[in-house]
Amino acid sequence: MKKVLFFIGTLVIASVFMGCGKDEEKGNPEALIGTWEYESAIYIIDGQTIPMEEEYNETITFYADGKVESSEDGVGTYTTKGYSITLTFTDKVTGKPLVIGPGQSFVWSGKDVGFDFDITGKIKQQTYSVQGNKLIITVEIEASAMGQNMTLTTRGVYKKVVS
Numbered sequence: 061m062k063k064v065l066f067f068i069g070t071l072v073i074a075s076v077f078m079g080c081g082k083d084e085e086k087g088n089p090e091a092l093i094g095t096w097e098y099e100s101a102i103y104i105i106d107g108q109t110i111p112m113e114e115e116y117n118e119t120i121t122f123y124a125d126g127k128v129e130s131s132e133d134g135v136g137t138y139t140t141k142g143y144s145i146t147l148t149f150t151d152k153v154t155g156k157p158l159v160i161g162p163g164q165s166f167v168w169s170g171k172d173v174g175f176d177f178d179i180t181g182k183i184k185q186q187t188y189s190v191q192g193n194k195l196i197i198t199v200e201i202e203a204s205a206m207g208q209n210m211t212l213t214t215r216g217v218y219k220k221v222v223s
Contacts, residue, residue, distance in 0.1 A: 089140040091190035092122040096218035099194075104213040120195075120218060133158070143187045145197070161186050170205070179205040181212070193220040 097119045101112040121129045128138045128147060136149035136158075146161025161183060168179045181203030189196050195218040203212050 087140050087143045087188075088190060090124075092138075092140070092145075092188065092195070093124050093223075094220050095119055095121040095222035096195045097221045099217045099219045101214060101216040104215070106210050119221070121222075140188070143189060145186055145188045177206045179203050194218070195220065 098116050101116070103110045103112060118130060118132045120131075122138060123129075126137050126139065127135065128149075129135050130147075130149065133147075133149040134152065136147060138148070139146050139161075144162055146159065148160070149158045150156070151158040162185050163183065165182045166180070168181075170177050170179060181201045184200045184202055186197070186199045188198075196215060197218070198213065198215045201212040201214075203210050
């Protein structure tokens with residue numbers, strides 16, 4: 061009898077944890093809807109946290125129909141899968157789609173900010189979470205610069221200004 065009760069108890073506990081995991085995988089894209097204003101960001105490079113100290117005045121508006129508008133990147137679309145998010149804008153210079161999301165590769169020119177090298181990389185994951193009136197977008201990147209490989213994570217925090 062003890063074995064039967066133990067087995068049933070184990071099944072109940074396992075089903076609770078599996079059920080919670082499924083809910084978490086759904087995400088909450090409705091929580092994105094509204095206008096968000098940049099508040100702060102940090103970089104984590106190979107485990108070392110570096111606060112971003114430059115002023116940045118971006119606002120992002122997410123609409124229920126899958127459109128997004130950014131003061132930095134213009135008008136585009138967004139899709140979510142669980143807590144993963146992909147943003148697609150039209151590149152202002154080339155006119156081509158600029159996709160920012162998991163699996164996307166990039167080359168970033170360091171010359172734009174005074175470096176003599178480029179950074180190449182691939183976005184491993186890009187996730188969002190909404191906590192109260194805060195939107196947190198986290199991007200994890202595998203990158204390479206000057207022959208060095210690194211893991212770079214950026215975490216941007218935005219404050220909701222309009223629902």
